[in-house]
Amino acid sequence: MSTGTLTEAVLEFPDNRLLIELCGEFDRNLTDIEARLGVQILRRGNLLAIHGEAAAQAEASEVLQALYQRLEQGKSVNRGDIDREFRMADGAETTGSQLDMFGPGDRIEIKTRKKLIEPRTEAQKAYVRSLYENELAFGIGPAGTGKTYLAVAVGVNMFIQGHVDKIILSRPAVEAGERLGFLPGDMKDKVDPYMQPLYDALNDFLPGKQLARMMEEKTVEIAPLAFMRGRTLSHAFVVLDEAQNATSMQMKMFLTRLGEGSRMVITGDRSQVDLPRGVQSGLRDAERLLSNIEKISFNYFTARDVVRHPLVAKIIDAYDKDAEAG
Template sequence: MTLIDPPQPSTATTAALDFPDNRLLIDLCGPFNSNLTQIESHLGVDIAHQGNRLVINGEAAAEAAGVLEGAYARLEAGKTAEAADIDALIRMNTQPAVPTDQIEMFAPGALEIRTRKKTVEPRTDAQKGYTQALLDNELTFGIGPAGTGKTYIAVAVAVNKFVSGEVDKIILSRPAVEAGEKLGYLPGDMKDKVDPYMQPLYDALNDFLPAKQLAKLLEEKRIEIAPLAFMRGRTLANAFVVLDEAQNATTMQMKMFLTRLGRGSRMAITGDRSQVDLPRGVTSGLRDAERILDNVPGISFNYFTAKDVVRHPLVAKIIEAYDKDAPPS
């Protein structure tokens, strides 16, 4: 791939790229040029396909060139360049510059989470920082709005550590708090009653482990999914422990959970301060933990915003609209 200086006197709004491999160029453009259309729509540029060359016109020509170069590099490495990958590259090329001492960490492909079923790559700078924190720290907080990958990445790292033998078991937990509506009494045994609250954790695990292996590990209790209340009195050693929806833990529950940490274990705490479902007047344990533990060495706090949402693009717009409408705190 060669970057060609365009003949126009101004290079600020024009860029041209030559791609020597026609097969990879076809994959780069995507079905019916869908990848090019996605870049044009997001960055407000026009991309013309001229043989082995792509010519970019627009104020964000340099950013679009960076996205195309990154996508082509992925293809050369045998990776995909699909809509989600293009979205991640757009985010990386349009966010503020990364400090020079972090360039290697934020290079494309520098961070990959390998599991039995798939390899997970962080798609925003905040996700990369969070992933690195999960790998480096024994206690990591991921705080931000829905759809930013807080729990998904934490479970992926947990599976990665388990598969590699760094931990002996995975423990996933959530407060069993109803989200603004009363569901009444649920039928069945204890597992039947709590499983509806835990379903997002099962969904994440199913993405990373084959169904038969997951069922066996759950049966052997090498992977546990349980409500927060069931953690009392336990010492969680040689385990990767994830507490999801931590904004719905009370201060006492949060303290109880954090003090379960045993030797050889790691903890990830995820939550969204805008979705507290606790009774009125009850303080969120997540908010108290931020205040109390802010300066404790070995604990990492990582924050996400609507710009880090990796679900449907409308989710980010919905979150931003609600944030604007929220009364001042």
């Protein structure tokens, strides 16, 4: 039936058990979709009736069908999955030639020991593809866009599949308010707080006992950037996180560690440089010097790609606009 621009779409879902999972506890998944699109979704047995403007109703239908298909494949549906479907639907309309090499409908999945990871935005999708296709890749953009998380997931996946023999994760131990020398404990105790986000990512992808064994056997290493000097990193998946806090000399040192059979990923946020005033960020230098070299990919993220709390994207936008005004 139709009233003005309002329409009703009726979707049938043959498996009632999967439909219950699709709706979510207390229909919270339906509520999320309703709030996002301004539609009303009513359940009638194994049918869902969607009321709203034609465009919103069509988008809700597309999202619901995609989520139900996930359930048929034995996957879960949570808020993150709903968010991904909306972002991918939006990205399909604005995808540029960079992403045309793999269509917006293609699925990219990263299998780890503990979970299956899927990019939530077109920029994340292009980034993950570039990590598999290039020996050296850069991920540049604001916090919360998944740069490091996805890189570590790809590293774990490549290790599991036998493409690399070890995973090496590094960060510059840049002092931001506290001096390392004044912190209690030995050197490991002093630098571990800087490395914690890398530990967190690994714990998401590998069982605790396996991770502990791999670290003991040195097939997983987490170390400050300064510890990379003098090494050649062969047959390894190497991630340099927070690269905006590496100096130009440190960046050159790190990039020239790349050895045979290795992959290297550099991630950073140009708006969060903690280096002393007047010290050039090595990430900026790398962009300037390497952007035209074949086989090196540069992938950029914006506030649209933030997958943390929705307020984070708005906070980043506010700071970006203030910086532009200044």
